[in-house]
Amino acid sequence: MLKGWLVLRELLRGAAITGRHFFANMTFHTLKLFGIRAKRRGAVTIQYPEERKALSPRHRSLHRLRAREDGKPSCVACMLCVTVCPSECLSVEAAEDDDPEIQKTPARFVVDLNRCCFCGFCVEACPVDAIRMDTGEIRLAASTRAGLEISLDKR
Amino acid sequence: MFADVLIILVKVVLTLTWTLLLALFLTWVERKESAVMQDRIGANRASVFGLRLFGLFQPFADAIKMLFKEDFAPTFSQRALHWLAPTLSFFFVAVTMVAVPFGDAIHLFGRTIPLQVVDLNAALLFVLAMLSLGIYGILVSGWASSNRFALIGSLRGAAQLISYEVALGLSLVGLIMVFPTLRLSGIVEFQGGLVFGFLPKWGVFLQPLGFAVFFLAGMAETKRVPFDMPEGESEIIGFYTEYGGLKFGLFMFTDFLEVIVLSALATTLFFGGWQVPWLGAGGFVFPWGGSLKVAPWAVTVLQVLAFNIKVFFFCWLQVLTRWTYPRFRYDQLMDFGWKVLVPLGVVNILATGFILAAR
Numbered sequence: 048m049l050k051g052w053l054v055l056r057e058l059l060r061g062a063a064i065t066g067r068h069f070f071a072n073m074t075f076h077t078l079k080l081f082g083i084r085a086k087r088r089g090a091v092t093i094q095y096p097e098e099r100k101a102l103s104p105r106h107r108s109l110h111r112l113r114a115r116e117d118g119k120p121s122c123v124a125c126m127l128c129v130t131v132c133p134s135e136c137l138s139v140e141a142a143e144d145d146d147p148e149i150q151k152t153p154a155r156f157v158v159d160l161n162r163c164c165f166c167g168f169c170v171e172a173c174p175v176d177a178i179r180m181d182t183g184e185i186r187l188a189a190s191t192r193a194g195l196e197i198s199l200d201k202r
Numbered sequence: 203m204f205a206d207v208l209i210i211l212v213k214v215v216l217t218l219t220w221t222l223l224l225a226l227f228l229t230w231v232e233r234k235e236s237a238v239m240q241d242r243i244g245a246n247r248a249s250v251f252g253l254r255l256f257g258l259f260q261p262f263a264d265a266i267k268m269l270f271k272e273d274f275a276p277t278f279s280q281r282a283l284h285w286l287a288p289t290l291s292f293f294f295v296a297v298t299m300v301a302v303p304f305g306d307a308i309h310l311f312g313r314t315i316p317l318q319v320v321d322l323n324a325a326l327l328f329v330l331a332m333l334s335l336g337i338y339g340i341l342v343s344g345w346a347s348s349n350r351f352a353l354i355g356s357l358r359g360a361a362q363l364i365s366y367e368v369a370l371g372l373s374l375v376g377l378i379m380v381f382p383t384l385r386l387s388g389i390v391e392f393q394g395g396l397v398f399g400f401l402p403k404w405g406v407f408l409q410p411l412g413f414a415v416f417f418l419a420g421m422a423e424t425k426r427v428p429f430d431m432p433e434g435e436s437e438i439i440g441f442y443t444e445y446g447g448l449k450f451g452l453f454m455f456t457d458f459l460e461v462i463v464l465s466a467l468a469t470t471l472f473f474g475g476w477q478v479p480w481l482g483a484g485g486f487v488f489p490w491g492g493s494l495k496v497a498p499w500a501v502t503v504l505q506v507l508a509f510n511i512k513v514f515f516f517c518w519l520q521v522l523t524r525w526t527y528p529r530f531r532y533d534q535l536m537d538f539g540w541k542v543l544v545p546l547g548v549v550n551i552l553a554t555g556f557i558l559a560a561r
Binding site for chain 2: 058061062064068072073089090091094
């Protein structure tokens with residue numbers, strides 16, 4: 048008998064919680080509908096394609112190669128990023144650079160996003176801070192595999 | 203004669219349209235209300251020419267999707283029964299709406315037209331009978347599927363519905379003792395009076411315990427979430443596993459129809475039906491003195507509006523319940539039916555009898 052009453056009490060409390068959410072959110076939705084700005088929104092939903100959530104400053108998105116003053120990539124083709132990459136998605140071909148101080152430059156710098164796991168090790172490994180993952184491009188879908196093999200030095 | 207047939211036809215069409223449209227939009231209400239309860243937004247993408255209207259076109263999109271799906275029946279199923287089951291389910295629930303009065307009789311062109319398809323003199327029994335017959339849809343679907351799990355699901359459903367049928371019947375006995383008629387229109391008219399001089403003589407004020415038992419047993423009859431043992435749509439396999447497309451749609455639609463029928467019955471039996479508190483044929487007569495004249499057409503409009511608002515409220519309440527509670531365990535479900543609701547129904551009958559005798 049007592050257990051029954053306790054169950055009933057908890058059931059009513061549950062209904063009170065969901066009911067409170069309903070009426071509170073409904074009030075905020077209605078206020079918004081009539082153009083009255085409320086501090087709180089009726090829903091926590093971010094309607095993705097139209098609304099974007101701000102990316103965190105330390106997010107990791109599509110890679111980019113930083114450029115030297117003359118516009119060429121500042122990569123020196125040292126292959127450290129290729130070595131450290133756990134998913135083996137980077138492929139770099141070295142070529143001779145005109146500047147004897149620099150010696151090497153990438154002839155080809157391809158990141159295969161089919162394999163990339165966005166761990167950011169390449170960014171940490173780079174001795175000249177040439178590769179970064181801060182483009183903010185997170186919509187990287189493509190309809191072919193080849194479409195996800197991106198030449199960073201050509202961009 | 204011709205005019206009578208025409209009137210009946212119009213009433214049938216209107217009632218069916220009202221019920222089906224409400225059921226269609228109840229799917230929208232269910233999605234939106236659950237979303238609002240859970241701090242979400244819910245379906246809002248369906249649009250017609252860029253007009254979104256809070257996703258109000260979503261039910262139509264869903265209906266079109268259901269219509270264009272393949273009408274699939276497994277090779278091992280029993281074709282005729284497989285087809286019959288959703289139809290049975292749907293029919294027996296939809297047909298109960300004919301007995302529900304939407305408003306007081308209106309006088310038009312020298313005729314008296316009750317706003318009710320048929321004014322059966324045993325309407326309450328008719329409604330209960332039809333709701334009970336709905337079990338056949340479930341049983342037949344489980345049998346016709348030739349699938350053990352579907353059959354077990356349908357048997358679970360039958361056991362549950364029969365158990366709660368008892369409580370449902372018992373809860374209404376007290377009501378019949380108070381309102382000595384089985385005609386739904388008579389019950390509604392009876393609820394137009396006042397108790398203690400100010401309270402509307404609604405069933406819920408005369409039979410609070412009866413209403414609680416009725417509503418809980420009724421919610422079990424709709425077999426929606428706290429009582430969704432027959433379906434178990436999220437994990438345990440239910441009776442419409444082998445159904446797809448429009449036939450599955452009919453089963454789902456039946457669920458929503460049952461919600462509407464239960465709301466309409468709760469309104470009619472316990473919340474005064476189309477009665478607006480203190481509104482008589484001539485206008486409002488307030489218990490604290492004073493009155494307000496209302497034109498006859500406005501009285502009818504107010505009554506139909508009151509009926510609709512009450513039905514909407516109960517639909518809303520049921521959706522709230524559905525999205526608040528997790529499912530009962532099967533033994534808890536049976537315990538609740540037989541050890542709580544049935545005794546409470548009996549206590550209600552005894553208490554009503556004592557009070558009526560002591561008066």
